[in-house]
Amino acid sequence: MIYLTRRYRFSASHRLHSLRLSEPENQRIYGKCSNPGGHGHNYALEVTVAGEPDPRTGMVVDLTRLDAFVEKEILERFDLSYLNDDRDCFAEKVPTTENLCMEIYHRLRAGFGDASVDRVRLEETSLNSFTYRGEEGDNA
Amino acid sequence: MIYLTRKIEFSASHYYHSPALSAEENRRLFGKLNNPHGHGHNYMLEVTVAGEPDPVTGMVLDLKELKEILQHEVMEVFDHKFINEQVPVLAGQVPTTENIARAIWGLLAGKITRGRLHHIRLYETPDLFVDFYGDGAAR
Numbered sequence: 001m002i003y004l005t006r007r008y009r010f011s012a013s014h015r016l017h018s019l020r021l022s023e024p025e026n027q028r029i030y031g032k033c034s035n036p037g038g039h040g041h042n043y044a045l046e047v048t049v050a051g052e053p054d055p056r057t058g059m060v061v062d063l064t065r066l067d068a069f070v071e072k073e074i075l076e077r078f079d080l081s082y083l084n085d086d087r088d089c090f091a092e093k094v095p096t097t098e099n100l101c102m103e104i105y106h107r108l109r110a111g112f113g114d115a116s117v118d119r120v121r122l123e124e125t126s127l128n129s130f131t132y133r134g135e136e137g138d139n140a
Numbered sequence: 141m142i143y144l145t146r147k148i149e150f151s152a153s154h155y156y157h158s159p160a161l162s163a164e165e166n167r168r169l170f171g172k173l174n175n176p177h178g179h180g181h182n183y184m185l186e187v188t189v190a191g192e193p194d195p196v197t198g199m200v201l202d203l204k205e206l207k208e209i210l211q212h213e214v215m216e217v218f219d220h221k222f223i224n225e226q227v228p229v230l231a232g233q234v235p236t237t238e239n240i241a242r243a244i245w246g247l248l249a250g251k252i253t254r255g256r257l258h259h260i261r262l263y264e265t266p267d268l269f270v271d272f273y274g275d276g277a278a279r
Binding site: 001002003004005006007008048050053055056057058059060062063064 | 233235237238278279
């Protein structure tokens, strides 16, 4: 099995604030990440697909098609956006990088049919990163 | 278990062309990667060996030995080569990062006798890399 990983970049802002928590609780849990004006990051996204190389082409996936899908479905959606405004993704959820990582994973699994999406790794900063491989059974 | 990783960098050129496809299909599928004069990359290879440290030396394997194996099996084979024409282990294959990783695994697999070759990661660019754990093996 070959695991092929492609890195992409996007920038976005967010505010960590939960409607299910009181104001003091939000302050205590999220601290400066709950600043009402939000704050931003340069995210680095790693998408890993798994498979055997096609015997004719030597490729697990056509990178042009993977790039096109990620560009249209992920980067266009999130790049230079305020994540909290994305009601499809974050009406109910706090746009932490954990939740964003899972959201991106599910969008790729649901929409990209060329190869099996193995994992998504999302770097929020050079010091923090999050990896999601789906719940048990997703990758069976 | 300890996982020890050593990196090496080599520079090589290649182009993508499959004899199983027509000229038109090759152009359509591979685009500018199909240019027969080739193009090049600085490949970064990470080789990870798993094992228990020897109780006397504290080492999984002798790094000097690993360095010599990588020099002989990888650097001398790939560095400053035109892969399509000068790397026999890839003869008849499209030299994608996927296939190069598999070929490198094949060159290293029998040579590392202390510890166990666990996986290799091959970067074609900082934004594209392949992990391989051996034929039939998953992470």
